[in-house]
Amino acid sequence: MILVVAEHRDGKLNRATWEAVAAGQALAGGQAGSNLSILVLGANVRGIAAELSAAEAQGVITIDSVVLEPYTADGFTAALAQAIGELKPATVILPHTYQTRDFAPKLASRLDRALITDVTALKTTGGVTAFVRPMFQGKLTADVVPEGDTPHFVTVQVGSFRADAAARGAAPAPVRALAVAIDASAIRQKPEAPFQEARQAVDLSQAERIVAVGRGIKEQEKIPVAQQLADALGAELAASRPICDAGWLPMARQVGSSGQTVAPKLYLALGISGAIQHLVGMKGSQTIAAINKDPDAPIFEVADYGIVGDLFELVPALVDALKE
Amino acid sequence: MRYWALWALLIVAVGAFAMQIAARMRLIAAAPGRFSSNQSGARLQRFLFDVILQRRTIRERPIAGAAHALVFWGFAAFAGYTSIEFLYGLGLADVTASPWFHVYRLGLAPFAGAVLAGILYLLVRRAIVRPPGLGDHVSAESVVIALFITTLMITFLLGFRLDERTIAGRVNWWAHMLVVLAFMALIPASKHLHLVLSPMTVFLKSPELGRVRNLDFEKEEVGLEAVKDLEKKTVLDAFTCVECGRCQDNCPAWGAGKALNPKTLILQTREALLAGTRDRKLGELYTEEVLWQCTTCGACENQCPVGIEHLPMIIGARRGLVSNGEAPEYLGAMYNHLERRRNIWGLGYDQRQKFVTSAALETFDPARHDVLVWLGCAGAFEADFQKSLRSLFEILRAKNVRFGVLGKEQCTGDPAKRTGNEYMFQELANANIEELKKAGPKTILTSCPHCVKTIGEDYRRFGYEVEIVHSSVFVAGLMRDAPAAKHPAAASAGAVTFHDPCYLGRYAGKSDEPRELISMFGDEIREPVRNGDNPFCCGAGGGLLFADKEEEPGSRISDVRFTQLQATGAGTVVTACPFCTIMLKGAQASAPAGGGEGIQFVDLMTFVNGRLKKDAAAG
Numbered sequence: 001m002i003l004v005v006a007e008h009r010d011g012k013l014n015r016a017t018w019e020a021v022a023a024g025q026a027l028a029g030g031q032a033g034s035n036l037s038i039l040v041l042g043a044n045v046r047g048i049a050a051e052l053s054a055a056e057a058q059g060v061i062t063i064d065s066v067v068l069e070p071y072t073a074d075g076f077t078a079a080l081a082q083a084i085g086e087l088k089p090a091t092v093i094l095p096h097t098y099q100t101r102d103f104a105p106k107l108a109s110r111l112d113r114a115l116i117t118d119v120t121a122l123k124t125t126g127g128v129t130a131f132v133r134p135m136f137q138g139k140l141t142a143d144v145v146p147e148g149d150t151p152h153f154v155t156v157q158v159g160s161f162r163a164d165a166a167a168r169g170a171a172p173a174p175v176r177a178l179a180v181a182i183d184a185s186a187i188r189q190k191p192e193a194p195f196q197e198a199r200q201a202v203d204l205s206q207a208e209r210i211v212a213v214g215r216g217i218k219e220q221e222k223i224p225v226a227q228q229l230a231d232a233l234g235a236e237l238a239a240s241r242p243i244c245d246a247g248w249l250p251m252a253r254q255v256g257s258s259g260q261t262v263a264p265k266l267y268l269a270l271g272i273s274g275a276i277q278h279l280v281g282m283k284g285s286q287t288i289a290a291i292n293k294d295p296d297a298p299i300f301e302v303a304d305y306g307i308v309g310d311l312f313e314l315v316p317a318l319v320d321a322l323k324e
Numbered sequence: 325m326r327y328w329a330l331w332a333l334l335i336v337a338v339g340a341f342a343m344q345i346a347a348r349m350r351l352i353a354a355a356p357g358r359f360s361s362n363q364s365g366a367r368l369q370r371f372l373f374d375v376i377l378q379r380r381t382i383r384e385r386p387i388a389g390a391a392h393a394l395v396f397w398g399f400a401a402f403a404g405y406t407s408i409e410f411l412y413g414l415g416l417a418d419v420t421a422s423p424w425f426h427v428y429r430l431g432l433a434p435f436a437g438a439v440l441a442g443i444l445y446l447l448v449r450r451a452i453v454r455p456p457g458l459g460d461h462v463s464a465e466s467v468v469i470a471l472f473i474t475t476l477m478i479t480f481l482l483g484f485r486l487d488e489r490t491i492a493g494r495v496n497w498w499a500h501m502l503v504v505l506a507f508m509a510l511i512p513a514s515k516h517l518h519l520v521l522s523p524m525t526v527f528l529k530s531p532e533l534g535r536v537r538n539l540d541f542e543k544e545e546v547g548l549e550a551v552k553d554l555e556k557k558t559v560l561d562a563f564t565c566v567e568c569g570r571c572q573d574n575c576p577a578w579g580a581g582k583a584l585n586p587k588t589l590i591l592q593t594r595e596a597l598l599a600g601t602r603d604r605k606l607g608e609l610y611t612e613e614v615l616w617q618c619t620t621c622g623a624c625e626n627q628c629p630v631g632i633e634h635l636p637m638i639i640g641a642r643r644g645l646v647s648n649g650e651a652p653e654y655l656g657a658m659y660n661h662l663e664r665r666r667n668i669w670g671l672g673y674d675q676r677q678k679f680v681t682s683a684a685l686e687t688f689d690p691a692r693h694d695v696l697v698w699l700g701c702a703g704a705f706e707a708d709f710q711k712s713l714r715s716l717f718e719i720l721r722a723k724n725v726r727f728g729v730l731g732k733e734q735c736t737g738d739p740a741k742r743t744g745n746e747y748m749f750q751e752l753a754n755a756n757i758e759e760l761k762k763a764g765p766k767t768i769l770t771s772c773p774h775c776v777k778t779i780g781e782d783y784r785r786f787g788y789e790v791e792i793v794h795s796s797v798f799v800a801g802l803m804r805d806a807p808a809a810k811h812p813a814a815a816s817a818g819a820v821t822f823h824d825p826c827y828l829g830r831y832a833g834k835s836d837e838p839r840e841l842i843s844m845f846g847d848e849i850r851e852p853v854r855n856g857d858n859p860f861c862c863g864a865g866g867g868l869l870f871a872d873k874e875e876e877p878g879s880r881i882s883d884v885r886f887t888q889l890q891a892t893g894a895g896t897v898v899t900a901c902p903f904c905t906i907m908l909k910g911a912q913a914s915a916p917a918g919g920g921e922g923i924q925f926v927d928l929m930t931f932v933n934g935r936l937k938k939d940a941a942a943g
Contacts, residue, residue: 298707
């Protein structure tokens with residue numbers, strides 16, 4: 001049996017759970033209806049369980065206990081160790097979240113079983129499934145086949161499996177409760193209220209496309225030139241430090257070592273020379289395109305596409321082309 | 325009667341002096357660490373120049389410094405006289421009638437005049453002119469002591485006119501002796517304790533600027549956390565401080581309107597030590613904000629006339645903060661980069677490889693190469709600085725210097741060392757030393773002054789000794805070797821200014837070579853304020869390259885320096901450090917609309933190579 005462990009907080013299911021379900025279903029190879037269960041731990045988890053029962057699965061199992069709210073590594077380890085003892089799954093799949101990273105190694109070593117972390121794909125050859133995981137900062141990938149007694153623990157990298165690929169069942173999967181005894185006094189962690197980071201007025205890190213302006217824009221009155229392109233592309237507008245220093249755009253739109261670090265699919269740099277402090281903030285972008293008058297501008301060193309030219313001629317032309 | 329009275333007064337004064345001194349000595353004795361006195365030749369040389377000849381006192385403030393020197397030399401000359409008068413007054417020995425005493429006394433007269441002139445100048449300056457470095461308030465104690473010294477000299481001179489047997493003569497003699505005793509009792513609790521301590525402090529100051537000893541992880545050292553962790557030399561420094569404010573006047577952070585004032589740090593240390601608040605956290609005493617504002621430019625330490633070392637204390641306190649996870653956010657990101665990618669930018673080393681390949685660099689082999697060129701973080705990743713390195717390579721090739729690079733290079737650890745992440749620093753240092761030892765170069769050449777300091781001085785404490793030369797010095801040497809070099813392009817030259825990097829001009833003491841290279845081609849050098857061995861920092865040092873998130877526009881050191889450079893009116897600013905270039909170009913880009921235009925930043929190597937090409941074309 002394959003057991004997928006759900007993750008949720010404040011009554012909301014973490015969408016990485018659906019990705020883990022998708023991974024579990026892929027591993028079950030069409031047998032999910034008879035071979036895959038989803039486990040939900042926490043207090044008052046009925047709503048979460050109902051949501052997950054839509055999945056194609058043998059069933060959803062809940063462990064409902066006030067001791068499990070809020071999350072603690074000791075509480076989860078104790079509950080999961082008992083549930084696994086009872087359910088005897090062959091593989092336990094968890095989303096590779098911060099919470100999982102906190103307790104999964106402890107759980108695996110408590111049971112003395114293999115743990116394969118940060119898995120990005122499955123590879124089945126000759127009936128043997130290997131778990132693919134990155135090594136050396138992602139420079140290499142390893143195909144790992146677990147050995148030893150089951151269960152084997154597998155955590156899947158967030159975003160590696162598609163949540164929307166998780167198969168839905170014809171009818172809701174049955175939900176049943178599992179009773180486990182957890183000794184509250186054995187829980188050593190005393191969690192405090194979760195830290196809330198000050199919300200950024202503009203969260204550029206989530207943007208898919210960014211149009212960024214630099215000193216080449218010359219004056220504040222010309223900012224709309226870039227804004228039009230951003231609108232046409234459905235992109236966020238960002239800037240290098242001098243633009244925000246001058247107050248032409250708010251500080252919240254600054255990209256670079258002194259601003260936000262971004263990794264959009266498309267980063268379009270207009271009139272940005274590409275000082276290294278700026279580059280370190282956007283080097284993770286998938287595709288970088290640059291327009292700059294200076295052919296020696298360092299931005300062209302990192303750009304995938306570059307145009308040496310006047311942005312005031314090129315940008316309106318681009319906007320027109322996009323409108324067509 | 326006179327004997328007994330003087331004996332009684334002397335015992336009181338000496339007792340008061342000794343008790344106060346002993347309290348301070350106990351604090352020094354209780355402090356951890358040890359004094360070091362290695363390189364005694366260099367230390368004696370500094371003692372000669374800075375104590376006897378008053379170099380550092382005079383250099384920066386010639387008039388006040390000269391006035392001080394007069395007082396100092398006068399005091400030294402008077403030591404024998406005062407002793408003789410006391411021996412006489414106490415009834416121990418009387419040589420006052422001997423002819424040579426007469427000659428000595430006559431010889432002192434001009435000294436008395438000099439001291440008088442000096443102290444009156446200083447009194448006027450301190451009480452009436454009041455330069456900002458001396459603080460907001462007129463120090464009453466300083467005024468009293470100046471009046472004491474004045475009285476001493478006047479009573480001495482009156483001694484020539486008044487017969488000692490008359491009442492007036494008696495009063496005059498007693499006045500002199502009483503002032504000497506009162507002065508003695510006042511010294512320990514005042515800044516005049518520097519009279520006693522500064523010769524020692526100057527001698528004990530490390531001959532190497534900004535020397536911060538390694539932490540010993542075997543002994544579980546974590547850096548300085550509380551007042552009780554401050555080391556012996558720091559405690560001695562606190563009691564030696566003469567509050568002259570040279571450190572404050574030269575501090576770029578203070579100059580840019582930030583909270584850090586190196587003089588305040590020393591006075592806070594003294595106050596905390598005397599108050600006995602041994603457990604007070606340094607992050608509270610100095611405040612964390614202040615501790616993270618230091619660029620480690622070394623100006624405070626280098627300008628201090630009494631041998632105070634600020635950097636071991638500031639960096640030591642930073643270590644304490646880093647060890648407790650209290651480093652600012654931007655440093656966390658940089659430490660991650662250093663840990664994972666082994667460079668400050670967090671970029672992949674494939675980029676360095678690309679550069680090495682495109683510049684056709686060979687891997688260093690001592691059999692085939694004369695020097696090893698150390699690229700550094702900036703050389704490996706920063707496009708602008710890579711241009712400068714390409715220029716250096718062209719010069720080296722033209723001069724038939726055979727050079728190679730390391731296959732594997734990591735950040736030297738400079739930003740980790742200066743920000744107090746000692747663990748990261750030692751990890752990087754050890755890794756680099758291992759590679760360097762394998763490669764076995766005799767001479768390393770680099771264009772990064774920070775790498776010069778870190779490899780040349782910090783790595784020595786791991787037992788790795790190598791000659792490391794900055795490109796400006798190396799290339800100046802190459803040009804000198806060229807017999808009667810002709811520079812036909814000289815006529816077309818313009819006005820340029822040179823920004824001395826702190827780690828080159830101040831730390832390495834190399835400010836002539838870059839100028840030699842610039843003026844060789846006929847360019848006129850327009851000096852900015854703060855140049856040579858006392859430059860004004862660009863703001864990047866001490867890990868602050870990444871700190872500008874914390875910096876409000878208007879208090880950036882780089883902006884202040886940019887304005888200073890702009891004021892020279894030169895169209896070209898030559899720099900010789902990748903970080904200076906990054907900061908100053910940043911300041912230029914951020915200058916209010918139009919304010920930064922018309923200035924071209926050029927790295928020294930690109931400048932020299934450009935001029936050489938011009939020569940070739942013209943010749």
